[in-house]
Amino acid sequence: MEWKIYTKMGDKGETSLMGGTRVPKYHKRIEAYGTLDELNAYIGLVRDQEIDAQYKKTLIEIQDRLFTIESMLAKDPEKTIPRDLPAIVEKDVSLLEKEIDQMNEDLEPLQNFILPGGHTTVSHCHVARCVCRRAERLVISLASEHVVDELNIKYLNRLSDYLFVLARKLAKDLGAAETPWKARV
DSSP states (O other), rough: OOOOOOOTTTTTTTEETTTTEEETTTTTHHHHHHHHHHHHHHHOOOOOOOOOOHHHHHHHHHHHHHHHHHHHBBBOTTTOSSSOOOOHHHHHHHHHHHHHHHHHSSOOOOOOOSSSOHHHHHHHHHHHHHHHHHHHHHHHHTTTSSOOOOHHHHHHHHHHHHHHHHHHHHHTTTTOOEEEOOOOO
């Protein structure tokens, strides 16, 4: 079955959750999974840069997990849908931690905050990190009113850490200078 790109169902500012419930497009659930979709696009932009194949492989896996979280958030918890949805598992969080630890082995310890930038690829990674933090805040806000799997929040928290360390590692790989932030006194 081919998906029709336009349905005209959202022309009045509403959209459907999985399960059929209509909600306004500014609903917390839509804001949360819409921001995850934005994050997914930014991660695609990072993946499209000239970076090591291992990073690309991990980023593809991350993009898949983001679609997983998006689908969990798009489901109306009050309704039954005809298919099972994938879920984030502890192993997904562990993968990010393993990748962070491996990259950190090759980096100088942090002594200061770092100003984002130094190379376009590094900057794209920092933008993705910031969008990830915003998505995390929106999912936490949603969780204050609705049931949200805690592993989704944990995964997003770890993902922003991963993107920060990836930005640092890419800066090193690309020979870009890291500019430490030094507060004025």
